Amino acid sequence: MLLREVEYARPASVGDAVRLLAERDGARALAGGQTLVNVMKARAASPDVVVDLNGLEELKGIELGPDGTLEIGAMTTYTEIVESAEARARPILGEVCAQIADVQVRNRGTIGGNVCSNDPTNHLPPLVVALGGTMTIRGTGGERTVPAEEFFLGVYMTAAGPGELLTTVTIPAGKADGFASLPIGRDGTCIVNVAASLDGGAPRVVVGCVDAVPVLVRPESAEDDAVRGAVRAAGLQPPDDVHAPAEYRRHLAEVLAVRAVRAAKERAS
């Protein structure tokens, strides 16, 4: 497939990358490219300039702090997360990354790309919200942090706006997490997915694939009935499509929320 003509830049630093992104309206950051290159083929996106982040070592790697906090560079691949000894501090991260697509995509696709593309069927947006993550965003004016639950703004839209770059995803210490999904075939696109965490007070249950952004639900307890009731009370209005009618997605959201919370409870004990 021949893409539309595009300019390519390989910045030498995050500062250069941000400057390039800010200079041109039609500039897009190229992370793993496992989404962007495909949407460029389909002409669903036609950036004038792609700013390749692949050479930027400062965006790669996982650091585990003394308090158990994980600092994950935005350009860290799924495979690197799956295989990282540090990332095992929060085991759900590697477990979910191992369910994304296939070997080739996991070798190239990145955590930053997954959350910044914010396709509603992606795995990581609900997960980072459930885990209480924090996103660090760099722009020409400096750096700011945004809680994961405020990062996702709409389909394909996040708080990392034009001229900005997500640099780090910070995940606090914890372990009582669960994830449940109904994918189209093993490791396929999710029809509904739910991430849950019991660390830090009332359960954080986050439903993906049912709205433009991950939906955070806070049941009063981790009991099945409380979880099911809280998801029902959220009044989800999921899309209808060839894979599932809206009613079935609503049903799945409740069932998968219960499964995700049960998995989190098992890990807590």
Next chain:
Amino acid sequence: MTPETARTIAVDVNGVSYEREVEARKLLIHFLRDDLDLTGSHVGCDTGNCGACSVLLDGVLLKSCMLLAVQADGTSIRTVEGLGSDGELDALQQAFADHHALQCGYCTPGMLMSASWLLERNPRPSEEEIRRAIQGNICRCTGYVNIVRAVQAASGQEVSE
């Protein structure tokens, strides 16, 4: 770092060095096939789903239709032409032949690269591990059973009934 619509890249493919000017919009698979005449890697779906274009880039398995050729500058690439030597098949290729692991053969280059990547990292994979390793490769003849058997045989294991 100034944005450019084309640039000169240097790559090593199967041990041979190449320097070529490529357009930024050219996908790596087309660079391999059209510019270097290495037509072993196939374009199956062009949407990143089928894996027929899989290659190793600096030792990492990926789909060459989801990478711009300019991104490969300075890397070392291995394609299906790089398997075996002096016209002889390697053990994995021979096992594919022995176990009828190809029907139309279109997916074979990608299957071989995925299976090579697996065996480099995991010399005696279980059947489940083999199946997951070729998850990103679609065989539209649906000949998966024989492909799994071939990988088992190539790794010196008993072949599933």
